[in-house]
Amino acid sequence: MRTIAPPFTVAAPTGARIRDRLRVDGTDEQVLTLVGQHLGRHQRADFAERLALGLVPVKGNRRAERKKKLTVVSSSRWAGAMTRASEDQYQLSLRCLYGERVALRRAMQAITRRLAVPCGQRRGRVRGYADQNERFQKQRRLQILQRRLAVVEQRLAEGCPAVVVGGRRLLHARHHLAEAGLSLAQWRERWEAARLFLTADGESGAPHGNYTICVDPADGSVTIVLPEPMRHLANAPRGRYRLGSVVAFSHLRQEWLDRVTANRAVRYDIVYDPARARWYLDASWATDTTVPPAxxxxxxxxxxxxxxxxxxxxxxxxxxxxxxxxxxxxxxxxxxxxxxxxxxxxxxxxxxxxxxxxxxxxxxxxxxxxxxxxxxxxxxxxxxxxxxxxxxxxxxxxxxxxxxxxxxxxxxxxxxxxxxxxxxxxxxxxxxxxxxxxxxxxxxxxxxxxxxxxxxxxxxxxxxxGHRIRRRPGVTANDQRIVTRRATGQTGPGPGLRGTTSPPRTTGTPHEGCRTRLNRDDQLVLFPVPKTVRGAPGARCLTPGPDCVARPTPVDHARNGTDESCASP
Missing domain, CATH: 3.30.420.40 (ATPase, nucleotide binding domain)
Incomplete structure (x- = not known):
């Protein structure tokens, strides 16, 4: 049996994310599409430059230089969001490569163990393959895994993972449109929507927690800062564009209001869903860390x-x-x-x-x-x-x-x-x-x-x-008076101590506890009832005749409240 790990409590979420729909008109949708495509193109170029740098320390990723170059075509805050997104995507890709390497090694180890055992035989807990055909197929599978592992090892050594902006699955669907149930126009729409970049990082101290994409808590209006080459599209002061729709954030609204009214950082993402033809605004922020109880x-x-x-x-x-x-x-x-x-x-x-x-x-x-x-x-x-x-x-x-x-x-x-x-x-x-x-x-x-x-x-x-899964052996069943088996370690009937035996109790002696039985058979010790002489004063008549009046027992006295005597000639 393997070692069982102890239980633990899951850490509380470190952030929150809420969503509300943007009901934009044709003009707003055109502006958002142009801004997203413009920023997405430059963000992908920055990400390619980050991939070319490879696995370098934080100080060697040249983020300041890349941000300065992106500021010319957008703004300082848009440039900061793009360089941050490039770094996060790069680190996530590396973690995926490390996980793939571990998975490939586990699969190769499992196949190698079974290949070491002849067909149809077993060594310990390892069973060989059923026949030579299956064994041959597994040998080919092992060679494929070894080739894939070599590619992963090379990418990790170079520090250059393979990343598709927009999703590799959607990219492969381009060559299998019939199987995906999409037309070429539908695929192109989804591909362009997945490559839009409309993400603005929050900033504590900025108006309502974010200067680039700002949501006014009073009326729910949304304004965005336009990139430098697109300032001619502004309909608000200081190169900003105000959308015609408003947002309310019904879910976690109070927490969101607490942050934006205190000018604490809130990140906003504008997302387009081509399947529903809808625009959404996502708000996210970091929550205070709390230690859950053990x-x-x-x-x-x-x-x-x-x-x-x-x-x-x-x-x-x-x-x-x-x-x-x-x-x-x-x-x-x-x-x-x-x-x-x-x-x-x-x-x-x-x-x-x-x-x-x-x-x-x-x-x-x-x-x-x-x-x-x-x-x-x-x-x-x-x-x-x-x-x-x-x-x-x-x-x-x-x-x-x-x-x-x-x-x-x-x-x-x-x-x-x-x-x-x-x-x-x-x-x-x-x-x-x-x-x-x-x-x-x-x-x-x-x-x-x-x-x-x-x-x-x-x-x-x-x-x-923290309890054992197994029940205690020999646990008493439902009815202890009917079932004779008892739980292990529980108290059971045993012989009494010498010198402490209670005096015998006859049928007429009442119980000391709250439970009473008026039957003659309810007695602790099997002793016969003492016989008395017929007609003696105060004697109890054992064989009443037709001319004998029965005398109640003390229990009958208490029940009936009478004191009749036995009359004999």
């Missing part, structure tokens, strides 16, 4: 947690108390991941919102999820995720689960709801949960169909609280 602190506070198991088409959730016991019924939240990307993202947001509402309804302090990256699994592919049609379906299912997007969306929504996100190691949660928790959950919830995913959610929550 899982041990949440457990010590005695708070509940909502455990969630992420699957391809639904979310299985279960509420757990501080002791790791399930509370209430398991919940299933469906997630429809079919359709375009925007629709899938909307369905995912709705599902996460339902989880947050469920956590607030049950008074949970946070949400527990698995640390699902699937990086290693997606890299190795068929080597570790099965073969044939069954393995192919499983790999498609794993590839279709939006793990990264789910984590980011959950972190943002939970932060605004005041919830904490705890991440645990996903090792053995499904297997141990189904083995130890599916049957008890089904016994507890007769009206709900409990699946192994609900049991996995319980295992995830217990691991987030």
């Amino acid at each position: 899982p041990q602190e949440i457990r010590a506070a005695g708070a509940r947690l909502l455990a969630v198991d992420l699957n391809a088409d639904h979310l299985a959730a279960c509420v757990l108390d501080p002791h790791g016991n399930p509370v209430g019924r398991p919940v299933t939240v469906p997630v429809d991941l079919a359709g375009p990307a925007s629709m899938r993202d909307g369905h995912l947001r709705a599902a996460i919102t339902a989880l947050a509402s469920l956590a607030e309804e049950h008074g949970c302090a946070g949400i527990v999820i698995e640390n699902l990256g699937f990086t290693d699994a997606r890299t190795t592919g068929r080597e570790t995720m099965g073969r044939g049609q069954r393995g192919k379906r499983f790999r498609r299912t794993v590839a279709g689960i939006p793990t990264a997007r789910f984590r980011e969306r959950l972190r943002g929504i939970a932060y605004h709801r005041g919830l904490v996100v705890i991440v645990v190691d996903p090792a053995y949660t499904s297997r141990w949960g189904a083995a130890h928790w599916q049957q008890p959950l089904q016994q507890q919830n007769k009206q709900t169909t409990v699946t192994r995913h609900h049991a996995a959610a319980v295992a995830i929550g217990r691991r987030g609280l």
Whole structure:
């Protein structure tokens, strides 16, 4: 069994981003298109110059010189945004190259281990390939991976990654327009929209947090600073252009107002969506960093947690108390991941919102999820995720689960709801949960169909609280009076101590506690009832005849309030 990593809390989002629609007219759209194309052309030239410099220290990237050259064709603040975007894109491309190198090495290592084992044999936990045909195909696959790794190593050594401004997928769609469902005019429109540059960095102390693209909080009007060669298009003082539409920012409006009224930095991006033929204005800013509580602190506070198991088409959730016991019924939240990307993202947001509402309804302090990256699994592919049609379906299912997007969306929504996100190691949660928790959950919830995913959610929550996943061996069943087995380590019946035996209690002796039984068989020690002589004073008649009046017992006295005697001739 592998070592299980300890749980940890996800850091709060370091920034916020909101969006509102710009309802522009024909003139505004023409001006925005001209400005975006002009700035985009110079930003791409600056990025090519940054790529030519290669992997150099920060002081050697010549940003000041490049910014001075861009200021002539735009403005000082536009030039600063373009050079910053070039540097960010370059660093992101390098991180992608490093990640690709790690993935290629993992895939090559998995194939090499299996190639070392003869066909149809097994050495330890490594299984060889089924036949020579599959082995030959894997040898060819290994050669392809080695060639790709050599290219990646060369690019890293030169410090020059391959980047397509606008997206490589959209670029490849140019040669497969029928498969993409696009015409040449539609593709050209999307290509030009993706290469526009209308981004202005915020500046603390500037009017409303940004001088280049300014949004007035009083009336929501938007003004932009035109580049130097396009100042003749200005319709406002100081070379500015005022758009005819206004924005309101309904989401997180109060936070945005707090920043712009205090003249704190806010970044704005103007984006055009050709599929909808709409213009949008995005506002983003950095938030104050807060340290979330550790899982041990949440457990010590005695708070509940909502455990969630992420699957391809639904979310299985279960509420757990501080002791790791399930509370209430398991919940299933469906997630429809079919359709375009925007629709899938909307369905995912709705599902996460339902989880947050469920956590607030049950008074949970946070949400527990698995640390699902699937990086290693997606890299190795068929080597570790099965073969044939069954393995192919499983790999498609794993590839279709939006793990990264789910984590980011959950972190943002939970932060605004005041919830904490705890991440645990996903090792053995499904297997141990189904083995130890599916049957008890089904016994507890007769009206709900409990699946192994609900049991996995319980295992995830217990691991987030710091408890063991497995239940204590020999746990007492539902009815202790009927079931004879008892929990290991619990108290059980045993012989009493000598010299401390209580005196025998007869049937007529009332119980000392609150529980009473008026039956004759309710006695602690099996002693016979002492016999008395018939007709003796104060004796109890054991064999009443037709001429004998029964005398009630002391319990009957208390019940009836009478004191009749037994009359005998």
